[in-house]
Amino acid sequence: MKNILVTGGAGFIGSNYINFILNEREDDRIINLDKLTYAGNLENLKDSENKPNYIFEKGDITNSEFVNYVFRKYEIKYVINFAAESHVDRSILGSEIFFRTNVIGTNVLLEAARRYTVEKFLQVSTDEVYGSLGPTGLFTESTPVAPNSPYSSSKTSADLMALSFYHTFGLPVVITRCSNNYGPLQFPEKLIPLMIINCLNNKKLPVYGDGLNVRDWIYVIDHNKAIDLVFEKGRVGEVYNIGASQEMKNIDIVKLILKHLGKGEELIEYVKDRPGHDRRYAIDSSKIQNELGWKPSFRFEEAIGKTIDWYLDNKNWWQRIISGEYQKYYETLYGNRI
Ligand code: NAD
Ligand code: DAU
Numbered sequence: 221m222k223n224i225l226v227t228g229g230a231g232f233i234g235s236n237y238i239n240f241i242l243n244e245r246e247d248d249r250i251i252n253l254d255k256l257t258y259a260g261n262l263e264n265l266k267d268s269e270n271k272p273n274y275i276f277e278k279g280d281i282t283n284s285e286f287v288n289y290v291f292r293k294y295e296i297k298y299v300i301n302f303a304a305e306s307h308v309d310r311s312i313l314g315s316e317i318f319f320r321t322n323v324i325g326t327n328v329l330l331e332a333a334r335r336y337t338v339e340k341f342l343q344v345s346t347d348e349v350y351g352s353l354g355p356t357g358l359f360t361e362s363t364p365v366a367p368n369s370p371y372s373s374s375k376t377s378a379d380l381m382a383l384s385f386y387h388t389f390g391l392p393v394v395i396t397r398c399s400n401n402y403g404p405l406q407f408p409e410k411l412i413p414l415m416i417i418n419c420l421n422n423k424k425l426p427v428y429g430d431g432l433n434v435r436d437w438i439y440v441i442d443h444n445k446a447i448d449l450v451f452e453k454g455r456v457g458e459v460y461n462i463g464a465s466q467e468m469k470n471i472d473i474v475k476l477i478l479k480h481l482g483k484g485e486e487l488i489e490y491v492k493d494r495p496g497h498d499r500r501y502a503i504d505s506s507k508i509q510n511e512l513g514w515k516p517s518f519r520f521e522e523a524i525g526k527t528i529d530w531y532l533d534n535k536n537w538w539q540r541i542i543s544g545e546y547q548k549y550y551e552t553l554y555g556n557r558i
Contacts, residue, residue, distance in 0.1 A: 221273075222248045225296045227281050227329065228303030230254040232406045233344070235264035237302065237444045242268045249273045251294045253287075255280045258545055259306065263537065264405045281325035284332070291336045299333055300342045300451060301326060304378075307409050308348075308371045309553055312495055315370035322374035323381065330385045330393075338392070342451050343382040345397045347436070347463065348372035352498035360504045361397075361459045368496050379459075386457045394454040396447055398462040399503045403440035403523070404530040408538055409549070411435075411470065412524075415477045416531045417538055419487060425478070426554055429493030431471030434500040438464040439518035439527075449512045463503025464516035473524075480528050491557040 228234040229252030238250055250268075254260045256278055268274045275294070279286045281303050290296065303325060305311065305318045326343065333341045350359040351366030365380075367373040385391040402412045415425050446462040454460055471488075478485060508514045531538060542550075 222298050223251065223294050223296050224248055224298040224300065225251050225253060225290065225294070227253045227299070227301050228260070230256055230260035230262055230264055231302060231306070232259070232264075233401055233440055233443060234302035235261075235405055236403065236440045237300070237447065238265060238274070239267050240441065240444050241448065242271050242274055246273060249275070249294075251275045251277060251290065251296065253277045253279055253281065253290055254303065257305075259407050261541075281329055282320055284328045287328050287332045288335070291332045296336060297339045298451070299329060299338055299340070300344065300447065301329055302344045304344075304375070305371065308369045309409070309494060310549075311369055311371035311374070313552065315374075318370050318374040322371075323377045326378035327381055330382060330391065334385065334389050334391050340451060340456070341382070341385075341391060341393045342447065342454075343379060343393060343395045344447065345379050345395050346372065346375050347397050347399045347461065347501050347503055348498065349376040349379060349397060350501075353500040353502055355500065358502045358504035359397075359461060361461055361507055368498055383457070392456040394450055394456055395459045396450050396462055397459060398443050398446070399436040399438050399464070399501055401438055401440045401443050403527055404534070405537075406440075408541060408546070412473065412477070412527065413531060413538070415474050416481070416528055417542065419477055419481050419483050420531070422483075422487070424489040425474050425487050426489055426491045426557060427471055427474055428491060428557075429497060431474070431490065432469050433497060434467050434469055434502070436463050436502045437466045437468055437520055438462065438516060439523040442516040442518055445517075446508060446514050449514050450508065453512050455511075460508045460512075461503050461505050462508060462514075463505045464518070464520075465503070465505070466520040467500075467502050468520065476524065477528065480525065489558070491554065
């Protein structure tokens with residue numbers, strides 16, 4: 221039995237990961253360490269919470285004493301670090317917590333991993349570390365890092381710190397860099413759930429700038445299968461890009477959601493652009509495909525429909541979220557953009 225520490229397992233991708241893994245395997249024990257920030261929600265784990273090989277520990281990855289206690293208590297030998305402040309717009313409103321959680325928190329985990337001689341440390345990273353592309357070209361693992369937002373610069377710092385622990389101490393670190401995820405349980409600050417929910421509530425759909433920025437979309441299950449493969453078979457000291465080659469302009473996604481929900485385009489509202497807004501992301505995932513045999517199984521056209529249906533079927537989940545602190549966040553961010 222492997223004792224796997226999963227941090228940030230109450231967030232969007234981490235909870236999908238835990239629910240998926242505990243369905244697949246009974247021989248690993250998952251210890252989920254999560255601070256339960258605004259983005260962490262234990263409701264996401266209702267399918268897993270009663271499984272005998274699932275344990276939840278509420279705590280902060282920046283708290284070294286607590287992190288060491290968890291490593292000791294559960295004899296942690298494997299780590300998958302999802303925990304992060306993850307939203308670019310919030311990093312523009314205030315960057316400090318991004319530095320604290322994403323950089324210092326990762327450093328605390330790496331130090332503990334070194335002390336307790338872990339056998340694999342997977343750092344979940346992002347394609348945003350590579351900066352922005354022009355109209356052509358793809359990010360490969362050898363594209364130089366050139367982050368543009370406080371969020372992406374904190375994730376880049378964490379990646380560099382993790383790689384330095386591999387080179388200096390021989391810690392078995394591996395890094396994944398994935399493109400934009402979508403699917404069930406995504407917090408409605410991100411483009412796709414925000415647009416679905418606003419649409420359902422007949423609220424304006426705030427499109428930044430000219431709406432022509434491009435993101436490369438991947439269904440969350442495909443991302444998590446890739447993480448699992450890299451965790452099991454990825455070579456230490458390496459970076460693996462993950463992406464499904466599904467580039468979309470923001471405005472086309474918004475129009476697709478409107479069409480799917482039978483609403484008119486008059487709901488679209490072009491608003492002031494995000495400062496420093498990266499124009500285009502696109503991933504070359506040939507390394508993970510050729511080396512580990514991964515390939516995505518979901519096409520955007522089909523999985524966006526599944527995603528919209530999930531939000532239609534789970535109104536209670538998001539209604540609870542948008543009735544709380546979210547209101548204040550929405551007014552602060554979008555009040556300044558209109
Ligand atoms: P999320 O914001 O939905 O969840 C983050 C989780 O981390 C939450 O449960 C939160 O409570 C927890 N957390 C935050 N600070 C913590 C701390 N100090 N200690 C312990 N737990 C803490 O994020 P997500 O979208 O699920 O992203 C997960 C990871 O994947 C992040 O590292 C992110 O950078 C990366 N990533 C995300 C995407 C994407 O499209 N969402 C794409 C590529 C990579
Ligand atoms: O590329 C991977 C990254 O994808 C992850 O590392 C981040 O954690 C994740 O948040 C995501 O970052 P983005 O900034 O690309 O995602 P977001 O959903 O915030 O925005 C997607 C695009 O939509 C972007 O071009 C900005 C635009 N947008 C977003 C929102 C929230 C709008 O036009 N209007 C909006 O209201």
